[in-house]
Amino acid sequence: MTDAVLHVHIADAIATLTLNRPQRFNALDVALIDALRRTLDELAVREDVRALVLTGAGRAFCSGADLAAGGASGTGRDYDGILDLPPEGRSAELRHIGDDTRDGLLQHFHPLIRQIADHPKAVVCAVNGTAAGGGVGLALACDIVLASRSARFIQVFAPRLGLVPDCGISWQLPRTVGRARSLALALLGEPVSADEAERLGLIWRAVDDDALAAEAQRVAARLAANPTHVNAEVKALLRRSPEHDLATQLDLEAQLQGECGAKPSFVEGVLAFQQKREPVFHPAPTPDD
Structure with missing residues (x-):
């Protein structure tokens, strides 16, 4: 059940899934998404697994879509020179990019978000570092979110990429932090600390960095007992x-x-x-x- 980009450990009725692309800050590419989706399918029907923990390896939880691999499209498209093309050629290339981005969300990213949200087992997210862009959506799709105090939640879409929030963020934010805060977070992209995320109701609890893994297992064990x-x-x-x-x-x-x-x-x-x-x-x- 273990892929190189995803480590899976099962013990005491808890499956711990660790995103394992630390050199890319656990950015989501098609290979990692596919590994997650296969594993989630397998765990859904295992009677010896009653709760899940999702976390990341290294200094980040998840930096969102892997832009080096083509972002949501996963095409690895080369963007160099596109803005220097004549208007007709540039418009055609931009349409292709837009279509690829939409299709990547519909075929890969958003099915993963639905799969986590609708999973028959309770899912705890242990945000061990920065969650940015789609990484925020990945965390918020889980049922109970814990974060280390050094973690940060960053909406990079509008101010850094010229995009709208995706991966369910536009649904989650208004329902958790309200309209005013949702607009400010999405439009300004200012980092939110773990303590502030707890205060806003974005996550369940902020914990000390060295206590995060144990706390996630403790919460998952309580869920597994249900x-x-x-x-x-x-x-x-x-x-x-x-x-x-x-x-x-x-x-x-x-x-x-x-x-x-x-x-x-x-x-x-x-x-x-x-x-x-x-x-x-x-x-x-x-x-x-």
């Missing part, structure tokens, strides 16, 4: 709430609660409450849990 299906249902319930009115959301709560109540894990939870002990939801992997 019934796996409940983690998936909570994710679905909360992600769908912005599109629903109260009545629709109440109906969805009732539906999912009925489904959860029909599982053995609910009986174990009630028995543990009555017996004044901690519930044990995973004595062994079963299809029902």
Whole structure:
């Protein structure tokens, strides 16, 4: 399951996925995206894996699309001389670049974001350094985001690249930090520290650098102790709430609660409450849990 650009370690029901392109600040190219997507597919059906941790090797978490490999398109296009072409030739080249950029997002980057957000296992992100551009979107697609205090979140799109936010950032920011802050972050591109990201509600918690890996494993272990299906249902319930009115959301709560109540894990939870002990939801992997 391990690719050179992605390290995967599985222990105690937790799969730790480490982006492994430190020389490129873990920039996303097609090879890394494909490795992530294959691994996420495999982990989705492994009963011995109940939670995931996503982090990066080296000094950065993820610097977004690998511009040296053609950015979102992954074509490795040479941009030298394009702006010096006659108007007709330049317009044609720019149209090709725009089409490649759009198609790269639709075929590679955005399917990865959806796959993480909709993954049946809970996903913890441990942002171990700078998250820039699409790297921010990659982190925010996860369920619980921790960051080392030296980490920074940077929106490079508008001020540095002449682009709009992608990888789900334009959906995430207004729902987490509000309209005013979203516009300022996206338009100005000023770095946000981990402590500030916690204060804004962009992430769950900032922790000391040397404590990040252990804290991510601790949080993942707590998630792995939950019934796996409940983690998936909570994710679905909360992600769908912005599109629903109260009545629709109440109906969805009732539906999912009925489904959860029909599982053995609910009986174990009630028995543990009555017996004044901690519930044990995973004595062994079963299809029902």
